[in-house]
Structure formats: structure tokens, C-alpha cells
Amino acid sequence: MQIPIIASALLCANMVLAAPGTAMRRQRAADRIAERRLGRSSNTIQRVDSELGVTTKNGTSHVEYSSNWAGAVLIGSGYKTVTGTFVVPTPKAPSGGSSSTTYSASAWVGIDGDTCETAILQTGVDFTVQGSSVSYDAWYEWYPDYAYDFSGIPISAGDTITVTVTASSKSAGTAVVENVTTGKSVTHSFSGESDALCQTNAEWIVEDFESGGSLVSFADFGSIEFTGASVNGGTGTSGATIIDIEQSGKVLTDCSASGSTVSCSYSG
Template sequence: MKFTTLANALLFAGTVAAAPGTAMRRARATRQSKPMIPVDGITALDGPNNSHVEYSGNWAGAVLVGTGYTSVTGTFTVPSPTTDGSGSAWVGIDGDTCGTAILQTGIDWTRSGSKTTYDAWYPDYAYDFSGISLAAGNVVTVTVTATSKTGGTAVIKNTSTGKTVTHTFSNEASLGSLCEYNAEWIVEDFDSGGSQVSFANFGTVSFTGASAVQSGTTVGVTGASIIDIKQDTTVLTDCSLSGSSGVTLSGYAGHLVCSACGGGLSSTLPSLDRGVCILPATEEAIEPQPSVSKLPHR
């Protein structure tokens, strides 16, 4: 998985009109979505709900890899984070195995104390989406469509309020061209001010009606690669596919990847005693195994 260059103008997010205050708007101007950051050393292991999981430092979700992806859509309920911090849910084209451009649209959330704010965005620098507001529990459909490799549309529809916003891109060749290699349904720990934000426990984000258009044919998520966020030694998400059109992501803390034990997951933090990984009483101790090599993206 690699990503080389992208013009910042295609990555910065715009806020909805309801975003509170000038200070928040200035902070949002530094908000940046990033390509997937693979985690070195452990990228394909058993997860709680999946037989095969890849790990990333910033993305969790499902990615289809192929050619000819020109549209991606999904519907989810705006989450209510349970811890302070931020996060983002979006759909996109490219950004995993394509190194030139990415087309995304989605929402961000930020919780601070008892207050949670939400922002709807598309990839452009500090652009205000007007005429839409978001709240926990709203049902949102997000769609991106590439009309060419240098143009397309981003659409967010709040089906709970009946409001829809759309932005059209055209002739963006100077900012990079899409490869149309990837279709994505993602929760992200995005960047702000040059570093990743504190990642809130977002609860659950379930994409339903998840589909993509590939070479003119609508396809579901069957066969998608599953990605979870792993930072340091802790796995922060749990992603699984639900049939052919569902992607379910849960946020949680406390699942530790024990590298000395071949990368096994534990629901509580195991200890390492004389080279043996001591797991909770319901699990057997596992002798250390050689480090798991990074597997190439298929």
C-alpha cells in the first residue's frame, strides 16, 4: 500500500454552516484527511470478528481494490462518541493503492466534555457546506462520483432532515489524477495542524447500502480488505462486513496486540512474563512466535 503525492486542496475539508465560531473554523482550515498509513510489522492477523485484518495507523473500514471504480456510496447513522476526541466517517475513491489523488466526502465529529460538534465536508480547502446540519442519530448518505479522472461530485444527504449538499469538481488535472483503483468505506483518525487528533471512541458506525460502481456495474463489499486502526500496541477499532452491502465499525479501547505472541488479540491487557504472553484466565498462554512479516496488499 503506498501513497505518494496529493495536492492539499484535494484533501482539506470544509465545514457545515452550523460549525460553532471563528476559532473552530480556523482550526478546521488545518484539518486534513490522509492516505492510509500501514502499520509496519503486523498488517494481517486474526481479529475479534475477522479471520484476516490489516492494520493502519489512521484508517479503519473496508477497501475494494481493482480497477475502474467511479462511484462509492454508503448510509450510516451519525455516532455519539463516548470519550473526548475526534474522528471521521467517509466514502472515497483511491488513497490506498493509488498514489496521485483521492476523492472523498463525509463527516467529522469532535467531543469535548459534554459537547459534541459535527462537520460535513468534501475535499477542498476550507470550504463551507451551507444549508445542512448534523446531529447524533441523524441518518446520512454520502456519495462520491468520478465523472473523469480529474473531476467528479461529492454529495451528502441528511435523510433525517431532508437536506442535501453537492459539490462538483472539474478540470483538476493540475492537482493530480485519480487512478480509480480503490473504493472505500472508512472511519479515520484524521490530522489537524500537522498531527493526528486524539481519536474518540465513536461507538458504532455501520455503513448500509454500501456499494460501488466498477466499470459500469454496481458491486457490493464482498471481497473487500478489512482494516482496523492500531496505534502503538493497541487496536482501537473492530471492523467487519455485513453481507454484501454492509460495513460495521466499532470503537473500543483495551485490545492489545501482543507481538511476542504472534500478534494475538486480547480483550484485556496481557503481561509478558519470561517470554510467555500471559492472557486472561479464559485464554491459554502462548509461547512467543517470530515477528509477523508485513504482507503485501493484494
């Protein structure tokens, strides 16, 4: 009974020797999928009692700080559709980071999660880097459930992505990710969700998301600009609260909003 086992082991060894790059890529992909299945999730905004205080950008938008969200949040009522378009960045390890550590960040649009903490309808793209390996995942989520990956929509650095969420009710809606560059688009429909939306927050966010119950190591994402930012078909982010990420007393992002554009840069 040992012969099949030995033969199988030799076959696997030969495959690795014949194509080490392919085997390594497959293993990295398998590890990444396994890690996400442990519970990759977004979270509601986790505000920081910053000693920096509340300042002002662009003369109108207040700046607040959180450990996980950066971007712009509108607070109001009746938010049913939120959309935005961004160019996929090339993430890298932050200054002083390790090539053996995995770093990630995410760009998404959503409804709720700030003043309303019962649910978030959201969709976006994760960026992950370890050493010279960079990967991207498009996903959808109805928080507090964890995120699920879309399939059938390859994403590369430099692609233009449009993300849209639509709440048809407080317990149903859709999440759409469109790769404008390739023409590919994917949609997920939610219905009968037990955790109800309030439809009082609309947001365009760069996030340090969670995996396995704790924040992942935050990647240097360069810069992300949401253009065409709109709510319920109207343009503009007037009155939005600007959020920057602060961790361990250090501000890691620099975000602003003007008209229908929300911009965030890594500053850590």
C-alpha cells in the same frame, strides 16, 4: 480616542454576562473553524507494521492495520461511484481521556488513497467532542488539497446520512452529502484537478484525520455501520480488505464487512 474603545469593551462584557452560554458556543464554533482552516485533512492510508500479523474476519476478508483508517477497501479498477449510508453517532472521550481535550473522528466514502496515492475523492462527516460539547461537520475533499466544510446542512446525532462520491473523469467529479432525516442535501463539483485519480480503490472508512499536520486525538465513536455500500451502482463488498486502526501497539477499532454492510466499532 479612548472612550469608543472603553465603550466597546464594556458592551462586549455586558453581552457575555447577559448570555454566557451563547458567547461560549460562538467562541467554540470560531475556534473549531479556525482549527480546520489550519489544514484539516484526510490522508492516504498509513499502514502499520503490526506484530499482530494478518488475520481473517468473516472467513474471507483479510485484516490489516493502519494508524489512521478503519473500515473496508476494495482494490480493482474502473471505480466511478461509491456510496454508503450511516447513522450519526454521539462521540465521547475515550476511557481515561480528559474533558479539556478535543477528540474527533470521521466517517466517509471515497475513491483511491490506498494502492493509489496520487489523489482521493472523498466526502463525509466529522464528529468532535470536548467535555459536554459535541459538534458535526459535513465536508468534501480532493486530496492532497485539504477538506472544506459544506454549509446549509445541519447534522445531529441519530440523523441518517448518505454520502456519495462520483468521478466523472480522473480529474473531475462530485461529492454529495444527504441528510435523509431532514431531507437536506448538498453537492460540490470538482473539475480540472491537477492530482489525478487512478479509480482503483473504493472505500468506506472511519478515520483519525489530521489537523495542523498531525493526527487529532481519536474519539470513542461507539459504532458506525455503513449500509447500502455500493460501487458503480452494484451492491456488496465481497473481496474487500478490512482495516483496523492501531496506534502505539493498541488496536482501537473492530471492523468487518458482509454483503453491502461495513461495520466499525470503537474498541480502544
